[in-house]
Amino acid sequence: MWVLLIVLVIAGLWVVGAYNGLISLKNQTVNAFKQIDVQLKRRHDLIPNLVNAAKGAMNFERSTLEAVIQARNQAVKVNASGPEAMKEIGQAENALTGALTRFMAVVERYPDLKATGNISQLQEELSSTENRIAFARQLYNDTATQYNTKQQQFPTTLVAGMAHATPTELWEIEAPAERAVPQVDLSGR
Numbered sequence: 365m366w367v368l369l370i371v372l373v374i375a376g377l378w379v380v381g382a383y384n385g386l387i388s389l390k391n392q393t394v395n396a397f398k399q400i401d402v403q404l405k406r407r408h409d410l411i412p413n414l415v416n417a418a419k420g421a422m423n424f425e426r427s428t429l430e431a432v433i434q435a436r437n438q439a440v441k442v443n444a445s446g447p448e449a450m451k452e453i454g455q456a457e458n459a460l461t462g463a464l465t466r467f468m469a470v471v472e473r474y475p476d477l478k479a480t481g482n483i484s485q486l487q488e489e490l491s492s493t494e495n496r497i498a499f500a501r502q503l504y505n506d507t508a509t510q511y512n513t514k515q516q517q518f519p520t521t522l523v524a525g526m527a528h529a530t531p532t533e534l535w536e537i538e539a540p541a542e543r544a545v546p547q548v549d550l551s552g553r
Contacts, residue, residue, distance in 0.1 A: 382522075382523040383527050386524060389507065389511035389514055390527070390529060392510075393507045393511050396503045396504035396507045397504055399500040399503065399504070400500040400504055400535070404497065405443075407493045407494070407497060408439060408443075410486060411436045411464070412433070414486040414487070415467075428463075429467070431466065431467075432467045434463075435456070435459045435460040435464075436460055438456050439459070442455075450532075450533040450535065451533060468487070471483065501535045504534075508533070512531050512532055515529045
């Protein structure tokens, strides 16, 4: 009788521990996503300033500026959806990254524009923000992978339903341009 009671208590404590572990990882995943969201908001706030600083000198590059603005607006709209819309957020952010890459390439062709303090400072801030976004995405993917793995491991999988645990999508690169290896030429020609 005592042995059965001890086994039931141990099993009950294990269920509580597994449940709390899943909930903790779920909350860490949500927090990690919110960190991405904070950095994306910073990025979205910097872009209009960068575009406005470049506008005057780049009147004939209007399509590039408009592409950046449109991609930014789409990304802001999709980000409001939250972590459950990870695939849509990723697609919108990849489109924005592509537009920004084209924009930065155009800025590089204008030495006078590049020499302006505002443009250089905004480019530096944007570069720093991109690094923060990359770090936040890595943290999110690490946490989401732990959460997904814990859900699938036996015997925790028996408790996953009670914790309303569902697999979380990882942040993935979908744009071929982001997967491409950059070409570096140090020959000095």
